[in-house]
Amino acid sequence: MSLKEDSQDHVPQRRRGAALEAVLLDAAWEELVEKGYDRFTIESVAERARTSRAVVYRRWPGKAELVNAAAVRAGTQQPNIIPDTGSLRTDMIELLRQANRSRAQLGVQMILRLGGYYTETGTGFAELRSAILSGRGSATRQILDRAVTRGEADPAKLTPRVIGVAFDLYRQELMMTLKAVPDEVAESIIDEVFLPLVSRR
Amino acid sequence: MSLKEDSQDHVPQRRRGAALEAVLLDAAWEELVEKGYDRFTIESVAERARTSRAVVYRRWPGKAELVNAAAVRAGTQQPNIIPDTGSLRTDMIELLRQANRSRAQLGVQMILRLGGYYTETGTGFAELRSAILSGRGSATRQILDRAVTRGEADPAKLTPRVIGVAFDLYRQELMMTLKAVPDEVAESIIDEVFLPLVSRR
DNA sequence: TCCTTTAGGTACAATGTGTATCTTTAGAGT
DNA sequence: ACTCTAAAGATACACATTGTACCTAAAGGA
Numbered sequence: 001m002s003l004k005e006d007s008q009d010h011v012p013q014r015r016r017g018a019a020l021e022a023v024l025l026d027a028a029w030e031e032l033v034e035k036g037y038d039r040f041t042i043e044s045v046a047e048r049a050r051t052s053r054a055v056v057y058r059r060w061p062g063k064a065e066l067v068n069a070a071a072v073r074a075g076t077q078q079p080n081i082i083p084d085t086g087s088l089r090t091d092m093i094e095l096l097r098q099a100n101r102s103r104a105q106l107g108v109q110m111i112l113r114l115g116g117y118y119t120e121t122g123t124g125f126a127e128l129r130s131a132i133l134s135g136r137g138s139a140t141r142q143i144l145d146r147a148v149t150r151g152e153a154d155p156a157k158l159t160p161r162v163i164g165v166a167f168d169l170y171r172q173e174l175m176m177t178l179k180a181v182p183d184e185v186a187e188s189i190i191d192e193v194f195l196p197l198v199s200r201r
Numbered sequence: 202m203s204l205k206e207d208s209q210d211h212v213p214q215r216r217r218g219a220a221l222e223a224v225l226l227d228a229a230w231e232e233l234v235e236k237g238y239d240r241f242t243i244e245s246v247a248e249r250a251r252t253s254r255a256v257v258y259r260r261w262p263g264k265a266e267l268v269n270a271a272a273v274r275a276g277t278q279q280p281n282i283i284p285d286t287g288s289l290r291t292d293m294i295e296l297l298r299q300a301n302r303s304r305a306q307l308g309v310q311m312i313l314r315l316g317g318y319y320t321e322t323g324t325g326f327a328e329l330r331s332a333i334l335s336g337r338g339s340a341t342r343q344i345l346d347r348a349v350t351r352g353e354a355d356p357a358k359l360t361p362r363v364i365g366v367a368f369d370l371y372r373q374e375l376m377m378t379l380k381a382v383p384d385e386v387a388e389s390i391i392d393e394v395f396l397p398l399v400s401r402r
Numbered sequence: 403t404c405c406t407t408t409a410g411g412t413a414c415a416a417t418g419t420g421t422a423t424c425t426t427t428a429g430a431g432t
Numbered sequence: 433a434c435t436c437t438a439a440a441g442a443t444a445c446a447c448a449t450t451g452t453a454c455c456t457a458a459a460g461g462a
Contacts, residue, residue, distance in 0.1 A: 215458055217458095243449080243451090254449095255451095
């Protein structure tokens with residue numbers, strides 16, 4: 001065992017393929033969170049990942065695509081646990097709280113810092129939203145299904161618009177304030193809008 | 202009257218003060234609309250206004266402030282006419298349509314293209330929203346007041362959250378799709394969410 | 403008519419972009 | 433163990449944009 005590894009058990013000094021790509025995307029996401037889309041540069045991403053810009057350009061054509069890839073990766077990391085408290089009200093409030101904790105930051109990043117990106121490419125948020133928040137709609141669905149079984153919710157009232165209204169308003173609040181949505185606001189969304197629209201009677 | 206103006210009634214060749222500032226802000230807004238915040242450059246603004254960058258930098262410290270100034274100017278230009286059709290439903294739908302026509306583009310610009318700006322400065326959208334959409338909330342209020350008089354709306358149900366719900370959802374739709382909100386969507390917001398929440402009975 | 407302000411022009415260093423080229427290494431196949 | 437190829441990492445380049453500085457020339461009030 002020499003300090004200079006001249007034997008055959010040499011540790012790779014150079015990252016490759018998927019491992020390198022993951023490092024790049026993580027670096028990109030961190031840069032995005034720290035600097036925002038505007039001050040986000042390919043150069044600083046490469047530097048953070050301790051490599052050169054060429055490596056980045058080999059994978060993504062430019063800033064926009066790299067940011068998108070990083071956002072998608074960051075957004076599809078953590079799973080989602082659907083609350084089941086036995087009450088529609090507390091389930092929904094808990095779901096919003098959860099979104100607040102786990103994805104508020106992400107949502108803010110996505111929505112705010114990517115404005116430039118979407119105007120460049122002409123893509124809508126909806127696309128990315130569905131990628132990131134997939135399972136969110138179905139979470140509300142599952143909660144509502146149980147509420148219907150318990151007789152709390154009226155299945156006839158559950159149109160797509162009504163089902164989505166809680167998260168639409170939550171998202172709107174998030175985008176407008178750029179801060180985690182306070183519990184009182186979440187409760188007002190559920191109590192004043194969501195529950196009146198879905199409740200039986 | 203010679204072609205070369207050598208007499209004392211000489212037309213100013215050089216714009217100054219407020220006039221020049223207006224030209225600069227208009228040029229900035231046009232650039233913003235055409236290119237988006239990312240490809241928006243001080244250089245192209247100066248060029249469009251047929252002046253030099255120095256003139257721009259003399260007034261605004263940088264891109265963010267110029268964009269903000271241009272957006273505020275563009276946003277505070279046109280007034281708003283409150284529909285009065287005799288029906289709460291058609292009033293509200295007409296109000297959304299109006300917003301669609303007159304400010305959809307503006308809203309999209311504001312909200313999307315300024316993402317970079319707000320993350321830079323830490324300001325929230327709410328501030329700018331209230332500047333631009335001031336009178337919008339009161340428009341809904343006025344429409345609702347008349348609806349209460351007609352017995353269409355229940356005054357007891359009119360919490361701030363409920364009053365704002367139509368425009369919150371409208372704005373959400375606008376931000377998600379980056380397109381003018383289709384009539385069907387506006388109608389679904391009014392019919393499936395707004396009216397059920399405010400209607401008497 | 404003078405005088406102060408400021409528009410407009412130009413030059414600058416600094417920074418980021420995207421491309422190209424080169425050397426070096428990882429790791430699969432023989 | 434040896435070879436070969438794909439890819440990493442390191443420059444170097446031309447180009448665009450930024451923000452500053454400095455100069456001149458016009459505007460318009462005193």
